[in-house]
Amino acid sequence: EAQVTQNPRYLITVTGKKLTVTCSQNMNHEYMSWYRQDPGLGLRQIYYSMNVEATDKGDVPEGYKVSRKEKRNFPLILESPSPNQTSLYFCASSYSGGYGYTFGSGTRLTVV
Amino acid sequence: KNEVEQSPQNLTAQEGEFITINCSYSVGISALHWLQQHPGGGIVSLFMLSSGKKKHGRLIATINIQEKHSSLHITASHPRDSAVYICAVRSSEKGSARQLTFGSGTQLTVLP
Numbered sequence: 578e579a580q581v582t583q584n585p586r587y588l589i590t591v592t593g594k595k596l597t598v599t600c601s602q603n604m605n606h607e608y609m610s611w612y613r614q615d616p617g618l619g620l621r622q623i624y625y626s627m628n629v630e631a632t633d634k635g636d637v638p639e640g641y642k643v644s645r646k647e648k649r650n651f652p653l654i655l656e657s658p659s660p661n662q663t664s665l666y667f668c669a670s671s672y673s674g675g676y677g678y679t680f681g682s683g684t685r686l687t688v689v
Numbered sequence: 690k691n692e693v694e695q696s697p698q699n700l701t702a703q704e705g706e707f708i709t710i711n712c713s714y715s716v717g718i719s720a721l722h723w724l725q726q727h728p729g730g731g732i733v734s735l736f737m738l739s740s741g742k743k744k745h746g747r748l749i750a751t752i753n754i755q756e757k758h759s760s761l762h763i764t765a766s767h768p769r770d771s772a773v774y775i776c777a778v779r780s781s782e783k784g785s786a787r788q789l790t791f792g793s794g795t796q797l798t799v800l801p
Contacts, residue, residue: 610789620775620791635788667732678722678789680732 579604583668583681590658590688598653598684600668607673609651610635611643613664614683620667626651627673658688692716695776695792702799708763710795712776715757719781722789723750723761726773735761735774766799773797 581602590596602609610625612635622635626645640662642654651670655662668681694713702708712721723735736743736750738759743750747766752759763770776792 612789612791617793619793620777620789622788622790625788636790665730669732677734677737678724679734680724683730683732685730 579679581668581670581679581681583666583684585684586682587685588687590686592659592688593657596655596658596686598655598666598668598686600651600653600681601649602651602670602679603649604670604679605648606670606679607648609645609668609670611641611651611653612667612669613637613662614667615664623653623666658686660688662686663688692790693776693778693792695774695795697795698793699796700798702766702797704767704799704801706766706799708766708770708797708799710761710774710776710797712759712761712792713757714759714776714778714790716778716790717781718754718757718778720779721752721759722777722779723759724775724777726775726794728772732775763797768799768801771798 584599607628611623612620614620621637623641624643626632629645629648632643645651666684669678671678692715696711721738725733725735738752747764749762773794773796775794777789
């Protein structure tokens with residue numbers, strides 16, 4: 578089944594403790610991206626990647642890192658999480674032509 | 690002013706009604722997407738439009754590039770259509786072509 582897999586689905590962590598949210602797709606998509614969704618602010622793009630070793634900032638990249646060492650994986654790294662990073666996170670992928678996006682199931686992160 | 694404006698924010702309909710959700714944007718775009726977010730949080734891509742009209746089952750999406758406006762129509766609405774519908778645009782400006790900008794979403798509730 579074609580899908581984008583995010584893990585974990587839920588995570589509660591403490592301020593400053595490094596964490597990684599994984600994202601993997603099995604569709605050979607070139608394009609992958611990360612979004613956060615907050616009440617009243619909607620979805621906002623954090624980082625995106627056009628292909629392996631090609632990443633770029635979205636609208637809200639501060640406090641996040643990404644890497645794209647393999648085509649299928651695009652992890653989101655929070656080196657020192659803070660409470661304002663409490664949010665619902667989505668990973669998505671598509672072919673480079675920007676056709677329909679496939680979204681992961683989401684990761685609900687709480688930083689206390 | 691947000692680049693992508695959706696209306697209405699909330700919509701309640703009776704089963705069987707014809708529903709229209711509107712999206713207006715202020716930037717030049719290469720594509721517009723309609724997304725559906727289920728009550729559980731998962732996001733599904735419904736349509737990608739660059740011109741004209743697309744139809745899938747009871748859903749119809751139209752776009753008017755000159756007026757910078759798109760509509761999502763649902764015919765013969767059903768309670769299972771209850772979800773948040775999100776409009777997203779991909780800018781045609783150089784350097785931002787791979788970024789999506791999202792509307793704030795329309796919460797649709799269809800009553801039996």
